[in-house]
Amino acid sequence: MEYVQPDTLEAAVSRLGRGGCTILSGGTDLAVVNRASGLKPECFVDICRISQFSGMELGEEGLHIGPCTTIAELAASAEIPHCLSQGASAIGSPQIRNAATVGGNICNASPCGDTLSPMVALSASFVLVSPRGSRAVDAETFFLGPKKTVLADDELLTDIIIGREFLKGTSAFKMLGKRKGQVISQVNAAVWLLLEDGVVAKVQAAFGSVAPVPLRARQTEAFLTGKELDAGTIHESLAYVKQDIRPISDIRASEAYRYRLAESIFHDVLKQAAGLACC
């Protein structure tokens, strides 16, 4: 088994081009999956030595987040939209958050990943690079199913961009699991909100753990847009949440309970984003 730690993007892409690679970025999930499967990939490409992959920077298009930025850094950041730092805070334990990376969380593409619904709600853009070139993909279209993404075998996530528009406004995230800490989401939700004089100018919401991929809540968003955000509106919007999600029953929660949680969590995040007293 080969293990490489390229220092540059070019070196990483070049190794990827030769095939047989599994990308390592923190490894908090990969290590567990690998132990369970007993499989040995041909080559681990550990990308966390590539300096441009760590940290956050404000650019023309918006906020760039390097894929190897740790979950702990995101959790502590006041620069990023609140829902994203809240989502990061919800992941694992302090030890896990120190090792895990945002790129790892995204590319692992678990439907319950807690940075995924914030990325979708914020319409994040993912830059993917391969020996064949570079392309940008919207968070919403990046995920294809549990552990499945549009990434080709030789392709690497190199940049995450939160557009300038979404650095304004307010946002919130909440998840619930079977216990309070170190737990996998039964349902999570993120909402980004732009209020003008108490009226919803624009809203984007996304749910995790309610479908094979994180889902945008388009019907709920449509209902809320242009409305004054009061308790009545929030309550009415919950009927649309049900239409936006399609949960299943599994070991973590039943379908019925996931519907209930989705409504409750959406209620809470919407109020929180709007700065209304709640919970």
Next chain:
Amino acid sequence: MAEHTIIGKSVRKVDGIELVTGKAKFTADMKFPGMLYGYELRAGVPAGIIESIDASEALKEPGVHMVLTAKDLLGPNLIGVLPPFDQPVLPDREIRYAGESIALVVADTREGAKRACRNIKAVITPIEPILTMEQALAEDARKIHPQGNVTFSRTLTKGNVEQGFAEADVVIEGSYTTTFQDHCYIEPEIACAVPSGDNRITLYVSCQSPFHIRGHVAANLNVPASKVKVVQAYTGGSFGGKDDAAVEIGILAGTAALKLGRPVTIAHEREESIAGTNVRHAAEIAYKTGARKDGTITARQVKVLLDGGAYASESPFVTMKAMIHASGPYAIDHIEVESTSVYTNKTYAGAFRGFGVPQVTFASESEIDELAKHLGIDPLELRRKNGLKAGDKTATSQVYDQSVGYLQTLDAVEPSLRETGTKENDGRYLYGTGIASVIQGISNGAEGVDVVGASVQMSQDASVLVGCGLAEMGQGSRTVFSQIAAEVLGIPVDWVTVRQVDTDAVHDSGPTVASRSTTVGGMAVKQAAETVRQSLVKMASLMFKTDESMIVLKEGFAVLTVDDTARIPLRDVATAAYWTGFPLMHLAFSQAEPADFDHDTHQGRVYIAYNFGTHLMHVKVDRYTGEVEVLKHVASHDVGKVVNPMAASGQVEGASLIGFALGHMEKVEYKDGIIQNPTFADYAFPSIRDRIPTETIFVEDPTPHGPYGAKGIGEPPVAAAAAAFANAVSQAVGHRFTHIPITREDIAAVLQEEV
């Protein structure tokens, strides 16, 4: 009462520093030259017949040294707690649960051994598994063991329940169920066997009953017990779980080590710990309770069914314990309890902190609340009216003339009943309060003889080494034994060392179970220390040229009673005693008063003492999500005498969290006989953030059977916390939950209202 200088003080854990700094060496930290690693292949089907196991491909892999199957074992291939044993180390033919080990691979690395397991070809013909107690007890059911599917069944009869129900104004009935719970110690099971040149084998193992392991390992290696040395390594929790499993991996590691002449370690992964080794029994319990209008309970009739899984393990004793405790801490004239454990094709159930008491206590205390509602009597008053007092007859008609502090525990929690705090109420939250009481027998009692041997050895510098066969597994026995030795000998606690349990060096003290360490173990340490003290006092009297009655030992000195400044350092006394030939070491035995009861009715003397307790919980329930916040938890227990308030409170907090998790969170989920959630990702073991705000109030009603009057506290809070939680949530939601755990999802399902 005599003033104590160390007993009753919050002495810090004597092994705390090495544990928190990482200096303590656990079994996994031990490395020996040439050490190999074993990994067990598990059946994967809940019931089946092994047709063949072909390991030839696995043996070809680099680094693989050996594959053991049943035919390679050296002894009878039989383990268990009670003869006749029913559990093979590795089955030679019939598979009885999916997590059962059927082969062991030994390789240079653990990963290599695990990978090689995948290349063993086991041909297994599946059998239709028996997965419920109903299936197991059906008349035409296949027999999981030759004697049938009933593991153990007994009935307790006190008075005549028919007469009791005839005297009642109201009779209520209820059915309750509980689920399997895993121990979830942070350190999974591990054993390391090291063969030595003198034809002996040393087993370093995380365990709680070293001598039980030694006996089984020796028998199954076909060597005399004296050829096996068991060293209990630092143990990262056990809670009843590291007995059967430690025996199993101890034998497997020992067999491989003997055959290969090299050290072999077997360390379980979490999945193996949950699916492969014992859990708490799931239960189905039916109650019928009769009472007069004034609240006097006239009769209780109980039927307890315990799902014991594939093997007996501790099922017989758990069955007995559930039976004896099912009627609760109440003085009731007419009681009948039928208690039965049943074999099924699931992971075997065995010992787990509480030992059958949590299951029946949840059911019993739920029913007491229902009775209170029915009669229109306050739940606490109903308990007070029926509560056991000194001089009353217990369920087994045993009478204690002291140390029955039950009513004081009710008094202790009562002021908190009305302290409900501010209730936010925007219609979202529901609030409820629940109380529940527990009675829990201390010592082995009806489960067999209860002897502890403890040695106290003083060096010439007056430092002390204590040896006892009971295991420190986090409960604090080393600290308590240190305190007792220090108190008796008049020395600071840090002059005392309680040695690691090593079966070569300490006396067989039976298993570390039944909340007996402080009570029975502490008594032995005290007696041994008192004998050493006699030598010191005798020596000091010679040195002072005065009568022995004029001498006290304190602060590391022999001191004259009449002149506090007249002091001789104890090291001078100890040195002089040595040179004079006064013994400075003593091995003492403490034997609990043996049980003596009728084996048909179970009437008679069963336990040397009971711990009594009452817990109160205030809860806040989110009606949208079913989330429960425990706003207040008050736990009061009669422990006879508190030896160490900090350590005892720690025991109450830890046991209460296990009880809370049993009541609210944890369940082993099966599908077709396979456990679906064998990892902490999906098994809802509480995290530190789920801790509940336990406040402990101790009641001290001393027992003559424990040191300084002390009774055990390790187990009782589990049952009371689970039951108090169930009562609090049921009150908040306005719905009687008859099953634990009562999960968020269960609560939300009852509260169907829209958000």
